[in-house]
Amino acid sequence: MWAVAALGLALVLQVAVQQHQPTDLNTLAAVAAFGKSDPTTVLAGKSAVITGTTSGIGEAIAVSLLSLGATVYGVARSETKLKAFAIAHSNLSGSFKPVVGELSDFDSVTRAINDIIADVGEGGSLDYLVNNAGFHHGGPFQLMKLDTTTKSGFDSCFVVNYMSHVLITERLLPLLEKGSDPRVVQVSSSYHWQSNAAMLKVGAAGIPFAADGSARDFTQRRLAYGNTKLAQILHARALTKAKAGTNVKFVSICPAWVGTSIAPEGLMRAGLKAFAFTPEQGIYSAMSALFRPEIRSGDFVANSNLIASLPILKRILTSQFASVTATEVRTSLTDAFAMVLMAYQKHDFGYYVQESSPESYDEAVGDELHAWTLSALKPWL
Numbered sequence: 001m002w003a004v005a006a007l008g009l010a011l012v013l014q015v016a017v018q019q020h021q022p023t024d025l026n027t028l029a030a031v032a033a034f035g036k037s038d039p040t041t042v043l044a045g046k047s048a049v050i051t052g053t054t055s056g057i058g059e060a061i062a063v064s065l066l067s068l069g070a071t072v073y074g075v076a077r078s079e080t081k082l083k084a085f086a087i088a089h090s091n092l093s094g095s096f097k098p099v100v101g102e103l104s105d106f107d108s109v110t111r112a113i114n115d116i117i118a119d120v121g122e123g124g125s126l127d128y129l130v131n132n133a134g135f136h137h138g139g140p141f142q143l144m145k146l147d148t149t150t151k152s153g154f155d156s157c158f159v160v161n162y163m164s165h166v167l168i169t170e171r172l173l174p175l176l177e178k179g180s181d182p183r184v185v186q187v188s189s190s191y192h193w194q195s196n197a198a199m200l201k202v203g204a205a206g207i208p209f210a211a212d213g214s215a216r217d218f219t220q221r222r223l224a225y226g227n228t229k230l231a232q233i234l235h236a237r238a239l240t241k242a243k244a245g246t247n248v249k250f251v252s253i254c255p256a257w258v259g260t261s262i263a264p265e266g267l268m269r270a271g272l273k274a275f276a277f278t279p280e281q282g283i284y285s286a287m288s289a290l291f292r293p294e295i296r297s298g299d300f301v302a303n304s305n306l307i308a309s310l311p312i313l314k315r316i317l318t319s320q321f322a323s324v325t326a327t328e329v330r331t332s333l334t335d336a337f338a339m340v341l342m343a344y345q346k347h348d349f350g351y352y353v354q355e356s357s358p359e360s361y362d363e364a365v366g367d368e369l370h371a372w373t374l375s376a377l378k379p380w381l
């Protein structure tokens with residue numbers, strides 16, 4: 001229902017209000033190029049690992065870095081799509097290295113990491129890691145039909161969007177620490193506001209409820225995406241604190257709505273492609289997080305300033321009232337906000353370092369989740 005309302009409102013606003021384009025959008029590469037005369041070699045000698053390069057935002061970031069001359073390790077589950085990507089972009093100045101990795105399976109992720117480490121070689125380094133691959137369990141009508149349990153027993157959305165990225169980050173950190181101005185970018189979402197972090201706390205069963213793949217619970221599944229997007233920001237901030245002496249910056253971003261394959265096929269996907277940012281626009285916050293010198297570890301960067309400019313919504317979302325009736329109020333308000341965002345985002349498109357949800361700054365929750373995740377991943381670390 002929200003999706004249809006969002007598309008309707010977006011249609012009205014697209015026609016009614018003039019859109020804003022930041023002046024440097026057409027030279028997005030300038031964010032990385034720092035004014036250098038030949039952008040095609042500006043990232044020569046730099047290397048990046050990007051998950052989910054076979055579609056949408058990950059593909060657009062990979063293309064952008066390749067066109068600036070970087071070496072890009074593209075981690076994706078489909079070998080066929082990786083081959084198609086390599087052929088389609090073989091004209092770019094950088095070097096593309098396909099790496100097969102099914103992110104719902106820690107054994108497959110481990111093989112992908114080992115392939116990257118072997119290829120980088122003794123004495124080598126990495127400069128960028130973009131933890132981008134992700135998906136949504138789907139709309140309310142599909143939720144209870146799904147089998148969300150992975151081989152490891154954890155929820156598939158939790159594993160793909162969050163846990164596998166913790167594994168990749170931990171294993172690649174020593175190589176990143178040898179890079180120059182290295183950064184880890186977490187592709188999160190404004191949907192992290194849906195989660196009040198309750199399901200990310202380690203419960204009596206010894207795991208966070210959000211991680212439990214066998215819980216056939218409607219609310220847990222409905223909030224799975226928001227929980228993982230909050231977990232990603234908490235992960236970046238836990239690392240910022242735990243690795244205080246490191247040269248690596250851990251930054252989270254929200255691309256706002258982007259016309260990709262994340263929405264199910266049909267009206268929603270078509271609507272996204274028509275009204276939301278293109279993937280090339282949607283990567284603006286990620287490119288800023290990767291290359292702007294003023295970015296600090298722990299920052300949250302977005303393509304639209306809307307949520308920070310809606311103090312009433314923010315006050316309701318963070319009020320006692322919202323936390324008492326937690327899920328229903330927050331879920332509906334975040335959906336409503338997302339609807340407005342979809343309609344409005346093109347009008348304040350830009351680069352904004354902004355506040356994320358109050359829970360995303362909760363060090364106790366972040367540290368506990370980080371410690372639990374590392375212990376759950378122990379066999380693969």
Ligand SMILES: NC(=O)c1ccc[n+]([C@@H]2O[C@H](COP(=O)([O-])OP(=O)(O)OC[C@H]3O[C@@H](n4cnc5c(N)ncnc54)[C@H](OP(=O)(O)O)[C@@H]3O)[C@@H](O)[C@H]2O)c1
Pocket residue numbers: 051052053054055056057058075076077078081101102103104132133134135160161187188189190254255256257258259260261262263276
């Ligand atoms: N689009 C938006 O409006 C929006 C807004 C906020 C945040 N985001 C975030 O942006 C990120 C990228 O999404 P997108 O919009 O670009 O969607 P997308 O077009 O569906 O791309 C998602 C990517 O993740 C990969 N992926 C999904 N499940 C995987 C698995 N089990 N193992 C390995 N790779 C897997 C997909 O691989 P396949 O190509 O094989 O399917 C694809 O490459 C996600 O983390 C999403 O949460 C998107």
